[in-house]
Amino acid sequence: MQADSASYIVDVPLPLALDFQQLKAEAIAQLQQQAGQAWTNFNDSDPGITILEQLCYALTELGYCAQMPIQDVLTGADGSIRYAGQFFAPQDILTTAPVTTDDYRKLIHDRVAQVRAVYLQPQTWALNDKPAQRVGNGRYAVYVAFRRDDETQETIGDLLNTIDFLLHQQRNLGEFFYFPVVLTEQPIRLKGKVYLNADAQWALVVQKLTEVLREYAAPTPLRSGFGQLQTAGLSSDAIMNGPRMENGWISAPGALPEKRNQVSCAQIASLLTQLDGVTAVESLSFAGSSSGNAIDIADDALAAFEFLDGLQFIQNKQVLSPAAGKLNALSSRSVGVITQLQVAHAAAGIEAKVDVYPPLPQGRYRDIESYISIQSTFPEMYGIGPNSLESDAPDYRVASARQLKAYLLVYDQLLANEFSQLAHLGDLFSFAAPRTRLTRPVLEGALPEGSFSTTYFCQNLYDVPDVKPLLRGNQSFHYQFDHRLPPEQVAALAWQRYQQFPFNEYMHGLRECMEQPGTANVRRDQFLTHLMARHGEDAQAYDAMMSAFQSYGSPLETRIIVKSIWMQNIQLLSYHRMKACNWRSPTQWLQPGDARLTPEQNWWPMPPVPPQAPSAAYPWWQGDAYPAQDGELDQERLFEATALARDAQRDDFQDVASFECKLAMLLGLPSYFLQLAGKLSGLLATPAFLDWLGAGAVDSLFYSPELDVSVGRVSAQEDRLFDGLVTLQALQEGATDVMQIICNVEAIDMPSRRHVYEAHAAQLLWLVRQRPGGLLLEHQLLFVGASPQQIAPELPAALRRCAHWPAVLMAASLLLPGYVSIVAGQELNNYLDSLRDLHWPCHLDLQVKKPAFALLTDLITHYVDWHNAAPGEEREQQAQQLLHLLDLPSDAGGAV
Structure with missing residues (x-):
């Protein structure tokens, strides 16, 4: 008789956390070791063993919860997992912005449905002293073909602009894309004989032949669903390697073929013989061609096959004519359109759009934090459970029960806290703002319990039977205003208020015992x-x-x-790891000092927070440095304000590079520059400072207690800004300043000096409100010329004077205000070197420049004009000015 596997259960030992008997045995062993000869009666009737058993039962419950599936542990009361702040979806964290030419092609195919084929060709220039040796210059020619041959010129122009904007929106540092060019058709006429089966339909064969030849010239990418590719053996990271796709993944081997650069008769004949209805192909050749059995296709062209006039279709020993097959010019064109639709449909199955992303794990809510006291499961004779003592029980009996309850309450608190710790596992490994922990619904106006950081969690024991007399401060709310209330109601209301107040002595002491803020x-x-x-x-x-x-x-x-x-922000930062700004962005930048630059435009960080009821003339620099609530940092609002976004409503990466975002977050230079600008603005709003500004002598000091800042005049042309109160002796001995302000020789009167201060504040504010703390200039963009749409096959004249032009072109300059002391210091240099090694593309050079105020003013002015100008002569003139100011090769000369 064959054994039935479903008719018995295999006795598998329980894990230790769930094995009551083993837990009890190990506990007794520990007791024996601790007690020695003092206590040897460990039988089940002993009260101590009863307590031990109750604790072991509670531990098995904790062990059961600890072994629940992780998705159940993370599922909240609403039945969902709080992914925000804890996890990223696979399609968000495993994908990256385009890096290779294939990545860019995938992106265009996914976002522009009308594209039939797109190809990117890296461009090269010859080295100056080695004309035969050509190296890449970071530029790409873009060739496109569309699905429908009857697209209007206006529609084609709109599609080309869409592709051009998409490429520059996703552009990496050091890259440049020429304007897309529509692939021209290179006519190729076929001649020969095609033999058909007796029952073959000529029109259908012609349709299939048209489809095969179009695919042969420019194969259509193959889209697949996530499940399809996973079933085929591809891993998640292999499937999602590249940009995030919205209409299916182009990840299968051979899913993104290249353009056919050479066609051969042998390959075409092989394809024709595989068609249904075709029995043989004879004498296939290229009509009017002297290149033999193979023809090269130009880089900017696609093979366009013509065969109706050259191929003879033979069926039942008769040569078929277009009239016999009812094919004319119009029907032939219709066959082409139908063929394109069929090819597009075959290349993108239903699964490609339906099964794009893997489903997110879901769990079942288990209410892990809910805790039932072990006192509720003791035998009634112990008198510690609910309603276990009579109302007329003698005092000594009540006292004995309370003594035991107090003893057990320690174990209850430990166990309840462990359940709470497990329930908050998601909070421990979350990078979101800490969620406010409320012990009970709070009274109106009461402050919730919370802290800067919480890593040990706890919960109250208000549900333990008759626990009130054992908690500290339980009489705190035992008062009344209405003397008509009976004592029982007064006691009930006092107990209710005690539970609702999150800072009662019990909860405050419990939190203090759990962990100190420093820990x-x-x-x-x-x-x-x-x-x-x-x-x-x-x-x-x-x-x-x-x-x-930053602080x-x-x-x-x-x-x-x-x-x-x-x-x-790591999802967006890692996705756009090497992303550059979109230099063709329609955003119009403002010059420093423009009145339209308001605090709300701060790129980083969020604008200063005004008081609750700010006046119309409220000065922006008097706001809080960060959002606060009741004097404490409001992490939730801060994280909301510093979250980057890239969607239809907001694109924080449009005008800045990813590297600039990282500098802003890690170094906090925008916050520091904002503070300096605020101090300068505050000084200029102080009448006493303005008096000193015009009358102050060399080696004189001005101190503002409201701003806690000092200004010292070290020479007729130089003032220095200091944090805090500085003595005259310290000024003369060269105390460490935070900023230097240089005035021209002519600018020695108060209005002139005031203008210099205002200009410094405006420049610092520009670096915060228009940029993330610095200005990154890609040299590549400054050499595109007046006609950036035209492919430049040869080296520009300005670069021919360089000893090694790649070192100039494949580089960028990071401009920081050199008059700020921390910028000029070595500490910042060390940090920038570290970040360059970690986050800057290795094939590009990063040149950190720290220009003085006047030079930085000129650079900013010309760069804003360059950015706002349309491609053409005006933009080229601004580019030449920037190259000259950066001491780089330009048409007017420069470094070599």
């Missing part, structure tokens, strides 16, 4: 470091720089905030 911050920092490591980031490489120039409290608290901001 919590250290542990929180370690959790965030672990999360960064799981995403491929070494937090130790950033620790020092995170708190060097959200102590250095440790600053690191916690910056790491949290970094983690919440």
Whole structure:
């Protein structure tokens, strides 16, 4: 008789956490070891063993919850997992912005449905002293073919503009795309004989032949669904390697073929013989061609086969004519359109659009934090369960029960906290703002319980039977205003208020026992470091720089905030790892000092926070440096304000490079520059300072207690800004300043000096409100010429004077205000070197320049004019001015 596997259960030992007997045995062994000869009666009737058994039962419940599926542990009361702030979807974190030419092709095929084929050809220039040796110049020619041959010129122009904008929107540092060019048709006439089966339909064969030849000339990319590719053996990272796709993944081997650059008779004959209805092909050749059995196709062309006049279709020993097959010019064109639709449909199955992304895991809510006291399961004779004592029980009996309850309450609190810790597992490994922890619904106006960081969680024991007398401060609310209330109602209301107040003595003491703020911050920092490591980031490489120039409290608290901001943006930062700005963006930049530059336009960080009821003339620099609530940092609002976005409503990467975003987050230079601009603006609004500005002598000082800033005049042309109160002796001895302000020799009167201060403040504000703290200039963009749409096959004249032009072209300049002391210091240089090694593309050079105020003013002015100008002579003139100011080769001369 064959054994039925479903008729018995295999006795598998329980895990230790679920095995009551083993837990009890190990506990008794520990007791024996601790007690020695003092106590040897471990029988089940002993009250101590009864307590031990109850604790072991509670531990099995905790063990059961700990072994629940992780998706159940993370599922909230609403039945969903809070993915935001904890996890990224695979299609968001495994994909990257285009890097290779194939990546760009995939993106265009996915976003522009009318594209039949698109190809990118890297461009090269000859080295100056080696004309025969050509190297890449970071530029790409773009060739496109559309599905429908009857597209109007206006429609084609719109599609080309869409592709051009898409490419520059996703452009990487050091890259440049010439305007897309429509592939021309290179006519190829076929001649020969095609033999058909007796029952073959000539029109159908012609349709299939048209389809095969179009695919042979420019194969259509093959889209697949995620499940299809996974079933075929591809891993998730292999499927999603490249840009995020919305209409199916082009990831299967051979799914994105190249353009046919040579056609041969042998290959075409092989394809024809595989068609249904075709029995043989004879004497196939290219009509009017002297190149033999193969023809090369130009880079900017597609093979366009003509065969109706050259191929003879033979069926039943009779030569078929177009009239016999009812094919004319119009019907032939219709066959072509139908063929294109069929090819597009075959290349993108239903699964490609329906099964694009894998489903997110879902769990079942288990209410893990709910805790039932072990006192509720004791035998009634112990008198500690609900309603276990009579109302007339003697005092000594009540006292004995309370003594036992107090003893057990310690175990209850430990167990309840463990369940709470498990329930908050998602919060421990979250990089979002800490969720406010409410012990009970709070009274109106009461403050919720919360802290900067929480890594040990706890919960109250208000549901333990008759627990009120055992909790500290339980009489705090035992008062009444209405003397007509009976004592029982007064006691009930007092107990209710006690539970609703989150800072009662019991809860406050419990939180103090759990962890101190310093310990919590250290542990929180370690959790965030672990999360960064799981995403491929070494937090130790950033620790020092995170708190060097920005502050959200102590250095440790600053690191916690910056790491949290970094983690919440890491999906976009990693996706756009090498992304550059979209230099063809329609955004019009403003010049420094423009009145339209308002605090709401701060690129980074969020604008200063005004008081609750600001007046119309409220000065922006008096706002809080960061959002606060009741004097504490409001992390939720801060994280909301610093979250990058790239969608239809907002694109934070349109005008800046990803590298600039990283500098802003990790170094906090925009925050520092904003503070300096605020101090300058505050000084200029102080009448006493204006008096000193015009009358102050050399080696004189001005101190503003409201701004806690000092200004010292070290020479007739130079003032220096200091943090805090500085003595005259310290000024003369060269105290460390935060900023230098240089005035022209003529600018020695108060109005002139005031204008210089205003210009410095305006420039710093521009670096915050129009840029993320600095100005990144790609040299590549300054050499595109007056006609950037035309492909430049040869080296521009200005670069021919360079000893090695790739070192000039494949580079960028990062401009920072050299008059700010931290910018001129070595510490910033070290941090920039580290970030260059970690986040800057290795094939490009990054030149950090720290120009003085006047030079930086000229650079900013010309760069804004260059950005706002349309492609043409005006933009080229501004580019030449920038090259000259950067001491780079230009038409007017320059470095070689």
